[in-house]
Amino acid sequence: MAKIFCVANQKGGVGKTTTTVNLAAGLAQIGQRVLMVDLDPQGNATMGSGVDKRKLDLTVYDVLLESASVAEARVHSEKCGYDVLGANRELTGAEIELVSLERREKRLKQALAAADADYDFVLIDCPPSLSMLTLNGLCAAHGVVVPMQCEYFALEGVTDLVNTIKQVHANLNKDLEIIGLLRVMFDPRITLQQQVSEQLKGHFGDKVFTTVIPRNVRLAEAPSYGLPGVIFDPSSKGAQAFIAFAREMVERLQ
Ligand code: ADP
Ligand code: MG
DSSP states (O other), rough: OOOEEOOOOTTTTTSHHHHHHHHHHHHHTTOOOOEEEOOOOTOOHHHHOOOOOOGSOHHHHHTTTSSSSSHHHHHETTTTTEEEEETTTHHHHHHHHHHHHTTGGGGGHHHHHHTGGGGGGEEEEEOSSHHHHHHHHHHHHSSSEEOOOOOTTHHHHHHHHHHHHHHHHHTTTTTTTEEEEEEEEEEETTTHHHHHHHHHHHHHHGGEEEEEEEEOOOHHGHHHHHHHHHHTTTSSSHHHHHHHHHOOOHHHOO
């Protein structure tokens, strides 16, 4: 059975997409069969996996509206070693179109069930909001990975997300849990970041992943080459951290 994880945080620019594509590439490198689902109309995870969002015939939009299956809409990224269910601007419309439909929050879950046997991991890159799209991600998933920067308001932001996840757990998806909080863009020289990191561990205990993703320019450069950092520069500190994170994920699930 495939393990399905959402990478979510309602804040923008916190490292969701970077986490999704690099974890996908890291898992693929250690032999896991991975599907990356882009649920953000910006399509950054699609482009960052070497798939041109403007050239896609079918996307996650068609899957949500049940005009295509996952098997029909996915494409394989040769360079990255995983499959991509892509997104582009068309997905913006899904939010409104879904409102009048039945089972609107369970569309992705149902569609993924048909592709379950093809994968060990499905990773869903969520948009920066707690919208119907994110809700589809949360309803489909077994767990949530929350990337966060160790900054002053970090804990407050996470509290909102934790409450949403509790509600989805109670009302829509009994399987859902927070798998862990991932500290990203970490700079150990900044005292405040160390302090917030300690606070996080105090508050969330072993829900905080051991692996820490450092701030690393190679991770930021990689998307402009249409690659995850793990593929773009495997020896960089950022890439190494994501490979370690992929291993930690696999270990946590055993
Ligand atoms: P989100 O998907 O949450 O909006 P992104 O993953 O797109 O966030 O990251 C926001 C910006 O930060 C991007 O420009 C990305 O390249 C950069 N970035 C993400 N993680 C790192 C990192 N560890 N080191 C340096 N830059 C990073
Ligand atoms: Mg993003």
